Amino acid sequence: MLNSATIVGYLPDYLAGALLTLELALVSTSIGAVLGLALALTRRSRYRVLSWPTYVYIEFFRTTPPLVQIVWLYYGLPLLFGFDLGAFGAAAVALGLNVAAFLAEIFRAGIAGVDRTQWQSARVLGLGFLDTLRFVILPQAIRNVLPPIGTTIIYLIKDTAIASAIGTPELLRVGQLVANETFRPAEALTIVAFAYFVLTYPVALGFTTIERRLSLARA
Amino acid sequence: MRKLFVLVAAATALIGFLTSGAAKAQSVLDAIKQRGELRVAGVLYRPLISPRPNGEYVGADVEVMKLMAADLGVKLNIINSEWATAVAGIAADKWDIVPALCITDARKQVVDFSESYITIAPVFVALKGNPKDLTTVEAFNRPEVVFAVPSGSWSESVAKEGAPRATLKEFGQSTSSDLIQEVVAGRADAVVMDTPIQITMALASYGDKLEVIPGVDKPLDIKACHVGYAYRKGDTKMRDYVDGFMKKLRDSGKLQSIIRQYMTPEQIKAAG
Numbered sequence: 187m188l189n190s191a192t193i194v195g196y197l198p199d200y201l202a203g204a205l206l207t208l209e210l211a212l213v214s215t216s217i218g219a220v221l222g223l224a225l226a227l228t229r230r231s232r233y234r235v236l237s238w239p240t241y242v243y244i245e246f247f248r249t250t251p252p253l254v255q256i257v258w259l260y261y262g263l264p265l266l267f268g269f270d271l272g273a274f275g276a277a278a279v280a281l282g283l284n285v286a287a288f289l290a291e292i293f294r295a296g297i298a299g300v301d302r303t304q305w306q307s308a309r310v311l312g313l314g315f316l317d318t319l320r321f322v323i324l325p326q327a328i329r330n331v332l333p334p335i336g337t338t339i340i341y342l343i344k345d346t347a348i349a350s351a352i353g354t355p356e357l358l359r360v361g362q363l364v365a366n367e368t369f370r371p372a373e374a375l376t377i378v379a380f381a382y383f384v385l386t387y388p389v390a391l392g393f394t395t396i397e398r399r400l401s402l403a404r405a
Numbered sequence: 406m407r408k409l410f411v412l413v414a415a416a417t418a419l420i421g422f423l424t425s426g427a428a429k430a431q432s433v434l435d436a437i438k439q440r441g442e443l444r445v446a447g448v449l450y451r452p453l454i455s456p457r458p459n460g461e462y463v464g465a466d467v468e469v470m471k472l473m474a475a476d477l478g479v480k481l482n483i484i485n486s487e488w489a490t491a492v493a494g495i496a497a498d499k500w501d502i503v504p505a506l507c508i509t510d511a512r513k514q515v516v517d518f519s520e521s522y523i524t525i526a527p528v529f530v531a532l533k534g535n536p537k538d539l540t541t542v543e544a545f546n547r548p549e550v551v552f553a554v555p556s557g558s559w560s561e562s563v564a565k566e567g568a569p570r571a572t573l574k575e576f577g578q579s580t581s582s583d584l585i586q587e588v589v590a591g592r593a594d595a596v597v598m599d600t601p602i603q604i605t606m607a608l609a610s611y612g613d614k615l616e617v618i619p620g621v622d623k624p625l626d627i628k629a630c631h632v633g634y635a636y637r638k639g640d641t642k643m644r645d646y647v648d649g650f651m652k653k654l655r656d657s658g659k660l661q662s663i664i665r666q667y668m669t670p671e672q673i674k675a676a677g
């Protein structure tokens with residue numbers, strides 16, 4: 187029997203946890219988007235001194251679990267450099283670095299999907315590299331890969347739950363603590379699931395809407 | 406193939422770099438005073454220490470740590486943590502003290518401990534006036550005696566060691582506190598519980614029905630957990646301080662009264 191009455195008193199705690207989850211997702215998406223774009227470009231570079239380190243970075247972050255990366259940043263950095271990011275910082279940076287690797291591959295695919303002649307035409311028109319990227323290539327590239335970007339961001343929002351492993355008081359940890367205190371894990375975690383849905387569904391809807399608008403614009 | 410080789414080489418270099426972390430020279434005690442803050446790992450071992458969903462911490466260890474911070478003239482800062490990495494956080498300088506930790510030889514390799522302030526140890530629990538006359542430890546060591554144990558648990562290993570000839574009935578996904586029902590319903594003869602935490606709960610629910618062997622205050626000498634405070638290894642200045650503080654607390658009777666205050670069914674259950 188689900189008993190919601192015991193849980194109601196914890197709603198402010200859930201709200202605080204959900205806000206922290208949202209902040210984590212926003213900060214790590216921002217890090218991931220900027221770094222991911224830079225990586226996508228260096229990965230395509232003719233110069234091996236650029237493309238090689240990028241290759242190593244992407245493969246390293248794609249093939250190791252985000253939980254390990256978070257714990258490594260949280261406990262490893264202070265040991266090595268005496269530099270402490272704190273629980274939120276370590277989780278946000280680790281998730282950002284992680285998602286950057288995935289976004290880099292998506293952006294790269296998007297850029298590769300833009301016909302070579304577009305680069306050549308832009309060059310002929312006298313556009314520099316950055317202007318070509320900004321006005322010609324990226325608008326088309328992003329349009330090509332919107333669905334995988336949306337999926338990756340939704341995954342990221344849910345992956346923020348891993349931050350509970352280092353004690354970040356985000357949504358899942360709040361749920362675990364409520365379960366622990368009330369001995370009602372089913373109710374406590376159902377609320378957590380519902381809250382993740384409320385956080386991620388608008389993102390999914392948003393991406394679908396943008397996709398539809400862009401495909402209309404293209405038609 | 407060459408790419409793989411470079412990746413492996415890079416990973417090896419990274420691990421070598423990691424494990425060469427140098428120990429810090431300054432005593433943790435000086436660092437605490439300089440910082441004006443005593444940092445404690447916020448773990449969960451009710452009723453010693455447990456985080457509430459709103460972020461505050463409650464429990465016997467929290468009271469002791471408050472007194473220690475006051476004694477040092479600094480603020481107390483309990484940092485959210487998890488058991489899996491609590492001990493590692495000492496070396497990483499995340500916190501100065503991990504409370505509520507069983508003192509083991511393996512852990513002593515990496516951290517130093519205060520004296521133990523409470524011992525969590527096993528007892529056998531059966532129904533009072535049971536037909537198999539289970540009133541001594543030896544009486545449990547017979548094949549016709551059935552222990553209900555969570556599989557793979559501490560209770561199971563205690564039963565195997567304390568009553569090797571008894572029959573074990575294993576349960577997945579349950580605790581000894583759930584399994585007392587088996588004994589009450591007559592489907593098993595005995596369970597292993599820890600004293601004082603689980604037994605306090607069990608006695609609160611079934612007090613007059615249960616026989617506790619050897620006794621609530623006389624646990625078996627098997628796999629006991631002597632609980633202490635862990636801090637950085639080899640820090641003699643910190644050790645002298647912690648030892649002195651614990652002695653003061655014990656001599657004044659304050660330590661015992663805090664533990665008594667928290668070892669109640671209500672505190673163990675909700676600690677809130």
